[in-house]
Amino acid sequence: MKSKFILTAICVAAVQAFATTDEVTLTIKNHVFEPKELKLPAGKKVKILVVNQDATPAEFESKTLNREKVIPGKSTGVINVGPLKPGRYGFVEEYHENEAGAQGTVVVD
Amino acid sequence: MFAAAIIVFRESLEAALIISIMMAATRGLAMRNRWVLGGIVAGLGGASIVASGMQIIANMFDSIGQELFNVGILLTAMAMLAWHNIWMASHGRELAQQMKNTARAVTDGRSEHSVILLVIALAVMREGSETVLFLYGVATDSANGLQNTVAGGTLGLAAAALVATLLYAGLLRIPVRWFFAATSALVLLLAASMASQAARILIQADLLPSLATPIWDTSNILAQKTVAGTILHGLIGYDDQPAGMQLVAYLGVLIVIAAGMLCVSRRTTPSLTA
Secondary structure (H helix, E strand, O other), X not given: OHHHHHHHHHHHHHHHHHHOOEEEEEEEEOXXXXXXXXXXXXXXXXXXXXXXXXXXXXXXXXXXXXXXXXXXXXXXXXXXXXXXXOEEXXXXXXXXXXXXXXXXXXXXX | XXXXXXXXXXXXXXXXXXXXXXXXXXXXXXXXXXXXXXXXXXXXXXXXXXXXXXXXXXXXXXXXXXXXXXXXXXXXXXXXXXXXXXXXXXXXXXXXHHHHHOOOOEOOOHHHHHHHHHXXXXXXXXXXXHHHHHHHHHHOOOOOXXXXXXXXXXXXXXXXXXXXXXXXXHXXXXXHHHHHHHHHHHHHHHHHHHHHHHHHHHHHOOOXXXXXXXXXXXXXXXXXXXXXHHHHHHHHOOOOOOOHHHHHHHHHHHHHHHHHHHHHHHHOOHHHHO
């Protein structure tokens, strides 16, 4: 009985440890980011799942986050960021970087 | 159209600069141009294969397939450049001598040929595949998208080729006495720059700690997006907001290759040709 309890405790701890990496989703549709502002916690590692719903490839690029990744059409790319300091970090969809919809900001607080 | 031109310029410049430096660094080698051309053609072929298979590559290894693939390419090219420089450290003097005395090119450089081919092919493949994906994306955007894209892409490519040609012409003006020292230094910085890029990608894939992000921020002084920033990035690996780990990789590779070159040139053992 006791061992079962310990096992459960270990499992819960493991799940919690795993969950310390937060996940947020960023969607690209018609070359427009949704949401335009991505809120992330400070001081933690975060996985940004970039879901490209368009048929054409997109490139997530952020100089301030030092990240750059091509996301093929109709697929999801994973971008690991953090731990980040509080602040605002801009990102663009590089292939349409001059369009307003292709600009976004990561807000860390 | 200008958006396409700028992106194609940015993507193709890095490969173009690598081609210039490799061509200068292997000056005097027999049949060099044929191998350079072979590298470009192989790279373009590779780029279209990679572009069409990007979806498969991207989804491999828990969605970090793209990162691992690019790191593999960068590290292979880096190793080739290291090998080239160490080979040069033992043969550079000989090559310079030949250039001064006769017009006869050295024939002893068969393995050097594969280095040229591979380094150029890998550079063209890596930069080219992203360009192909981008062009495909904007070409299907609007009614006259294709026309604008082709025009813009050609303009961007021409601009990159122009910068690379100017660099090559400039390098050729370096006196023979200093020539191989100068090109070796450029190849060394190129290899270090590839190590730094590989480190950045491994941080993105969460396989390496960043150490400090960023270790400095010079985007106000010289943004990497500007033409000068792009050229410096292609030449010496300039990064306006690098992670600490990138600096470690850059300096580490720089020191290791330089030490290797120093060792070989001191011993001057010609047996390294293989």
